[in-house]
Amino acid sequence: MNRARGSVLLPFILGYRGTLLGLLAVTPLLAIFYLHFNQDPARVFEHHTFHFTAITLAILLGLFIGYVTWRCYLESGERFLLWLALGFVGFSVVYAPHGLLTPLAPHNPWLFLLYGPASRLVMAVCFLLAVLQYQAPADTPGHRLGIGGWLLALGIFVLIDALVAVWAYSPWNSSFVLRVGMESASILLLGITLGWMFLRRAMNPLMIIYALSLAWFGQSSFAFTIGSPWNHQWWLAHLIFAGGFLLLSFGVVQAYLSTYSFARVYSQSELMARLRQEKQRAEQALVELQHANQDLERLASTDSLTGAANRRALMARAEQEIARAERYKLPLSLILLDLDHFKEINDRYGHPTGDSVLKAFVAKVQSMLRPSDLLGRLGGEEFAILLPETGIEEASQVAERLQQSMAGKPMEIDNKAIPLTLSAGVVEFPLQQGSGISEAFSLADKQLYRAKNAGRNRVASG
Numbered sequence: 260m261n262r263a264r265g266s267v268l269l270p271f272i273l274g275y276r277g278t279l280l281g282l283l284a285v286t287p288l289l290a291i292f293y294l295h296f297n298q299d300p301a302r303v304f305e306h307h308t309f310h311f312t313a314i315t316l317a318i319l320l321g322l323f324i325g326y327v328t329w330r331c332y333l334e335s336g337e338r339f340l341l342w343l344a345l346g347f348v349g350f351s352v353v354y355a356p357h358g359l360l361t362p363l364a365p366h367n368p369w370l371f372l373l374y375g376p377a378s379r380l381v382m383a384v385c386f387l388l389a390v391l392q393y394q395a396p397a398d399t400p401g402h403r404l405g406i407g408g409w410l411l412a413l414g415i416f417v418l419i420d421a422l423v424a425v426w427a428y429s430p431w432n433s434s435f436v437l438r439v440g441m442e443s444a445s446i447l448l449l450g451i452t453l454g455w456m457f458l459r460r461a462m463n464p465l466m467i468i469y470a471l472s473l474a475w476f477g478q479s480s481f482a483f484t485i486g487s488p489w490n491h492q493w494w495l496a497h498l499i500f501a502g503g504f505l506l507l508s509f510g511v512v513q514a515y516l517s518t519y520s521f522a523r524v525y526s527q528s529e530l531m532a533r534l535r536q537e538k539q540r541a542e543q544a545l546v547e548l549q550h551a552n553q554d555l556e557r558l559a560s561t562d563s564l565t566g567a568a569n570r571r572a573l574m575a576r577a578e579q580e581i582a583r584a585e586r587y588k589l590p591l592s593l594i595l596l597d598l599d600h601f602k603e604i605n606d607r608y609g610h611p612t613g614d615s616v617l618k619a620f621v622a623k624v625q626s627m628l629r630p631s632d633l634l635g636r637l638g639g640e641e642f643a644i645l646l647p648e649t650g651i652e653e654a655s656q657v658a659e660r661l662q663q664s665m666a667g668k669p670m671e672i673d674n675k676a677i678p679l680t681l682s683a684g685v686v687e688f689p690l691q692q693g694s695g696i697s698e699a700f701s702l703a704d705k706q707l708y709r710a711k712n713a714g715r716n717r718v719a720s721g
């Protein structure tokens with residue numbers, strides 16, 4: 260755990276963060292009040308070209324960020340982002356005449372003025388719908404809003420533009436109440452959206468940005484309400500709106516650069532926890548893989564019935580031991596073992612009992628060998644023992660000890676005493692250059708044959 264996180268500092272840090280966010284959220288209000296109580300309401304800055312350029316820029320940015328938001332939506336299917344994209348584009352389309360009609364401001368100010376509140380209201384509606392869809396199941400790829408849906412949405416936005424134009428030429432056009440009503444409705448909707456976010460704890464780093472920008476949009480509507488066209492409060496309202504807009508655009512860009520989502524963005528500590536979890540999972544999988552590999556290796560080199568090394572593993576080890584013996588001039592011996600009359604055991608007690616005898620035989624032999632010796636099953640009831648650093652005399656003694664141990668006591672299998680004897684051929688590896696495994700095995704085989712021919716239950720060496 261992060262040390263700072265566990266310390267007494269944490270409540271203060273959280274409190275400080277809350278205060279910071281709160282202050283940031285209401286900073287525009289401080290500027291609004293400052294200007295309200297200090298500005299001369301008669302002072303105006305009526306600059307049409309400046310206004311036209313600024314609004315054009317805002318619309319272009321709105322369309323661009325709307326497009327980026329839509330691309331995020333296409334990637335993630337997050338409906339929140341769809342409504343956000345509609346909010347950006349809806350705002351841009353409805354707001355556009357406010358800039359385009361700047362030259363008409365002196366002739367019909369309402370045609371110029373009504374598009375601002377209308378565009379903010381459209382945006383506030385979309386942003387509320389966005390939050391209501393927060394964490395809704397993602398739209399599946401086949402069901403994401405495409406060109407048809409966009410054309411419909413654009414049609415609605417253009418219709419709103421037309422209605423506003425009709426309204427501007429109607430007898431109620433100059434109603435201050437209507438303009439204030441639209442701004443108030445926007446503030447109310449944004450307030451509901453924020454309240455809903457708090458209630459649902461829809462807060463992560465991106466949603467905090469969203470909440471801040473909504474707070475700024477609401478305050479810009481308030482500034483528009485108390486400002487008059489071209490005065491400084493009116494310009495400040497534009498500026499506050501632009502601040503909120505840039506903040507939200509930053510959030511969208513962050514989403515685009517990370518998860519294409521507002522809901523699936525994690526705090527740094529969540530990311531670290533996830534990273535740790537994934538690392539643990541990967542390490543666990545690696546250990547399991549290593550175990551599986553070891554099991555596979557063991558299976559590939561072991562005789563499945565008896566657990567002795569199989570022929571392949573025995574031959575591989577023999578190669579290594581021959582090379583070592585040659586290099587260090589060490590003795591190396593081989594014992595071939597063959598159980599006597601094993602067919603009779605099978606015939607008399609049955610094949611399964613024969614299997615048990617083979618297993619018990621291997622266990623017994625292994626218990627009598629050194630850890631450095633290797634017992635392998637060559638097939639059927641034939642076995643071989645590789646004895647590194649062992650000369651022929653010592654190896655013969657080992658073989659005899661095994662043979663006598665078998666002959667001396669019957670095997671106890673399933674409460675049956677089964678007599679078992681073995682024959683063995685012992686050789687020392689001929690270590691002159693060029694001699695190899697096959698030569699040693701054929702020599703040992705000859706000795707084994709000798710033991711069998713001499714009546715079995717004995718050891719022959721040479």
Ligand SMILES: Nc1nc2c(ncn2[C@@H]2O[C@H](COP(=O)(O)OP(=O)(O)OP(=O)(O)O)[C@@H](O)[C@H]2O)c(=O)[nH]1
Nearest residue numbers: 597598599600601602603605610611613614639640
């Ligand atoms: N139960 C069991 N029997 C096996 C297995 N592999 C081989 N056998 C049997 O081992 C017997 C070997 O018979 P033979 O080769 O005639 O040799 P033997 O009966 O031991 O006679 P000698 O070697 O000449 O003493 C056959 O009956 C095989 O069926 C096995 O995995 N399980």
